[in-house]
Amino acid sequence: MINIVLFGKPGAGKGTQAEFLKDKYNLTHISTGDVFRYNLKNDTELGKLARKYMDSGDLVPDELTIDMLKNEVEKHLDTKGFLFDGFPRTLNQAEALDRFLATKNWEVTATVALEADDEILIQRLLERGKTSGRVDDQDEEKIRNRYVEYNEKTAPLIAFYKKQNKFYPVNGIGTIAEVTERLSEVLDIL
Numbered sequence: 688m689i690n691i692v693l694f695g696k697p698g699a700g701k702g703t704q705a706e707f708l709k710d711k712y713n714l715t716h717i718s719t720g721d722v723f724r725y726n727l728k729n730d731t732e733l734g735k736l737a738r739k740y741m742d743s744g745d746l747v748p749d750e751l752t753i754d755m756l757k758n759e760v761e762k763h764l765d766t767k768g769f770l771f772d773g774f775p776r777t778l779n780q781a782e783a784l785d786r787f788l789a790t791k792n793w794e795v796t797a798t799v800a801l802e803a804d805d806e807i808l809i810q811r812l813l814e815r816g817k818t819s820g821r822v823d824d825q826d827e828e829k830i831r832n833r834y835v836e837y838n839e840k841t842a843p844l845i846a847f848y849k850k851q852n853k854f855y856p857v858n859g860i861g862t863i864a865e866v867t868e869r870l871s872e873v874l875d876i877l
């Protein structure tokens with residue numbers, strides 16, 4: 688069982704890289720952003736609760752997010768490992784994840800972080816916003832708010848995982864294939 692947290696700022700390439708890594712390492716990919724967007728699209732109760740946060744680029748409250756994540760994990764208990772994409776994003780979530788995995792005798796194996804400069808990523812998201820239909824990609828103010836949220840609430844997780852010797856930073860700038868190669872170098876030695 689290996690459980691990887693794929694970490695990184697908005698637009699760092701978590702979803703893009705997860706598509707390759709999940710097949711290469713036979714992992715179950717859970718993107719909390721994708722699950723929320725599915726709920727938005729289908730106008731579920733969860734979608735109704737999450738929409739106002741997502742559309743303005745704010746994090747969805749921990750309780751909703753943690754319950755949803757647990758629910759997704761419970762659907763795949765026979766897996767060889769998880770690739771968590773976009774979760775955890777707060778200290779609360781990270782602690783909840785540790786406690787939850789411990790109930791299954793599992794743990795986070797490693798947190799692999801895609802590193803990149805905000806300004807490069809903001810350009811990526813503005814570009815994607817032209818076609819993605821994602822409300823949170825539509826204007827620069829909303830995009831910048833996602834980085835404010837990241838800096839305030841998510842960046843403290845770097846120290847959290849470093850303290851556990853589980854933090855592996857990787858340069859997220861380069862071609863998609865180059866970045867996959869760098870991530871693979873880390874995953875291959877776990």
Ligand code: AP5
Pocket residue numbers: 695696697698699700701702703704719720721723740741742744745746747748752772773774775776777780811812815823833859860861862863866
């Ligand atoms: P989420 O869906 O997780 O969005 P995000 O992290 O803000 O950013 P992205 O998913 O857009 O970026 P990514 O790192 O996956 O990059 P991607 O591969 O797409 O979250 C959305 C919202 O949901 C949050 O704001 C919040 O409201 C809520 N939410 C989700 N999880 C939550 C949680 N745990 N707690 C609370 N709320 C939560 O790539 C981005 C772009 O760059 C693409 O166009 C791609 O083609 C391009 N690209 C990728 N790699 C490269 C490369 N190497 N070179 C050039 N371009 C590249």
Ligand code: MG
Pocket residue numbers: 701702703718720772773
């Ligand atoms: Mg993503």
